[in-house]
Amino acid sequence: xxxxxxxxxxxxxxxVFAALLAxxxxxxxxxxxxxxxxxxxxxxFGPLQRFSSAISNRLSDFSINFKSSAxxxxxKEELKNQIADLTDKLVDYEQxxxxxxxxxxxxxxxxxxxSFVFVSAPVIGRDPAxxxxxxxxxxxxxxxxxxxxxxxxxxxxxxxVTSVMPAQCKIGTxxxxxxxxxxxxxxxxxxxFVTTTGELSRKGLCRLPGLVKTTAVAPGATVVxxxxxxxxxxxxxxxxxxxxVDDPADISSYAVIEPGVDATDLEDVFVIxxxxxxxxxxxxxx
Amino acid sequence: MRLGAQTKxxxxxxxxxxxxxxxxxVLQNTPGLFPEIFGVPAMLLIPAVVxxxxxxxxxxxxxxxxxxxxxxxxxxxxxxxxxxVMLMTFGFVSGALIGTVMRNNLVTALLLTxxxxxxxNTVYWFFAFVLKSYDGAMQAYLTFYxxxxxxxxxxxPMFYFIVKAVKNKTG
Numbered sequence: 001x002x003x004x005x006x007x008x009x010x011x012x013x014x015x016v017f018a019a020l021l022a023x024x025x026x027x028x029x030x031x032x033x034x035x036x037x038x039x040x041x042x043x044x045f046g047p048l049q050r051f052s053s054a055i056s057n058r059l060s061d062f063s064i065n066f067k068s069s070a071x072x073x074x075x076k077e078e079l080k081n082q083i084a085d086l087t088d089k090l091v092d093y094e095q096x097x098x099x100x101x102x103x104x105x106x107x108x109x110x111x112x113x114x115s116f117v118f119v120s121a122p123v124i125g126r127d128p129a130x131x132x133x134x135x136x137x138x139x140x141x142x143x144x145x146x147x148x149x150x151x152x153x154x155x156x157x158x159x160x161v162t163s164v165m166p167a168q169c170k171i172g173t174x175x176x177x178x179x180x181x182x183x184x185x186x187x188x189x190x191x192x193f194v195t196t197t198g199e200l201s202r203k204g205l206c207r208l209p210g211l212v213k214t215t216a217v218a219p220g221a222t223v224v225x226x227x228x229x230x231x232x233x234x235x236x237x238x239x240x241x242x243x244x245v246d247d248p249a250d251i252s253s254y255a256v257i258e259p260g261v262d263a264t265d266l267e268d269v270f271v272i273x274x275x276x277x278x279x280x281x282x283x284x285x286x
Numbered sequence: 287m288r289l290g291a292q293t294k295x296x297x298x299x300x301x302x303x304x305x306x307x308x309x310x311x312v313l314q315n316t317p318g319l320f321p322e323i324f325g326v327p328a329m330l331l332i333p334a335v336v337x338x339x340x341x342x343x344x345x346x347x348x349x350x351x352x353x354x355x356x357x358x359x360x361x362x363x364x365x366x367x368x369x370x371v372m373l374m375t376f377g378f379v380s381g382a383l384i385g386t387v388m389r390n391n392l393v394t395a396l397l398l399t400x401x402x403x404x405x406x407n408t409v410y411w412f413f414a415f416v417l418k419s420y421d422g423a424m425q426a427y428l429t430f431y432x433x434x435x436x437x438x439x440x441x442x443p444m445f446y447f448i449v450k451a452v453k454n455k456t457g
Contacts, residue, residue, distance in 0.1 A: 128329055
């Protein structure tokens with residue numbers, strides 16, 4: 001044991017360990033929330049990430065082709081090719097239709113909010129160990145993204161930037177209990193902040209606590225951002241109320257909310273890097 | 287300067303192992319690329335680092351672990367640098383144990399991967415749930431983190447035999 005502790009290998013291990021810990025300390029005190037070695041690796045491996053993400057997106061197209069070919073295996077070769085070709089076109093058409101819908105929504109958001117400055121960003125990764133659906137986007141500080149910038153998909157709020165590297169950033173979604181968003185229900189104007197809990201997050205839900213027992217908020221109501229705090233702009237859609245539950249902790253109720261977008265199904269999002277009334281508050285959400 | 291045959295083989299081997307680790311990182315961290323079982327993902331980098339450390343010994347194992355950890359940190363929602371520290375330790379410890387007190391075989395690989403998997407997931411869970419006092423912590427540990435260890439261990443032989451074959455071919 002003594003010989004092992006005095007070995008070169010163990011000394012190298014301690015040196016690297018100390019360097020990594022120093023990197024972690026630097027990350028903790030910096031504005032980017034990202035360790036220097038992670039930022040460097042992110043810059044080097046950025047193209048690889050984008051390539052793998054593109055492959056992943058194409059794989060869903062491949063499965064459609066594969067299914068079509070398999071089910072028509074007995075048909076003539078020419079007919080199969082024709083079907084595969086048409087399937088390809090259909091996939092492209094559906095993709096284009098989806099993109100068009102997305103850009104139309106963004107155009108609508110932009111028209112309603114001329115002060116918004118967007119950066120479009122592909123979703124390039126997800127941490128398999130994270131249960132709260134944190135995502136890595138393919139845009140970073142080089143593109144003007146900063147910690148606490150809101151992330152949207154159409155008119156829907158997805159989450160907030162939690163750390164930034166030069167070419168990537170990480171976002172916490174509405175399903176992360178650390179993310180709090182000032183919000184109100186549009187018909188009753190009852191407000192508070194939307195957050196989630198460990199258990200609700202696993203069901204893909206969040207909640208609006210602090211409602212009075214006799215609340216007029218009903219299932220199906222829409223909850224939007226209030227803009228209070230200056231982290232999120234006003235009137236981005238968070239989601240719809242699923243149910244109203246009596247809070248066992250006190251005499252209030254809370255609304256269980258289903259977010260408007262499925263964080264697990266996103267390929268592209270927009271980061272709002274600037275908007276009227278934005279503050280430079282640090283930390284996740286408001 | 288001309289490289290000797292052994293040096294060439296060593297470079298080739300290190301290149302292949304580094305490529306394998308990068309491929310595992312891409313498969314593991316790209317949404318939709320590697321199948322999840324009932325929402326439970328595999329953490330492919332853990333067996334990749336452990337098996338490489340077992341065949342390459344402590345110091346190279348440390349650097350393979352460092353590479354894997356730094357790449358994982360790009361995607362990680364956990365504390366900054368946690369993956370680099372953890373995987374570097376797994377690579378180093380695997381190599382050191384095989385070099386001193388353990389035999390290099392599939393059973394040992396299973397044991398080391400399972401231990402590394404439990405250690406990683408427990409530490410991650412501690413930072414993600416316990417330290418922040420989130421509810422449902424134990425349920426998350428039992429229904430997500432431990433099954434993830436099991437899924438990861440099941441995939442370990444694939445890495446073990448790849449690393450073994452590369453090592454045998456390249457000395």
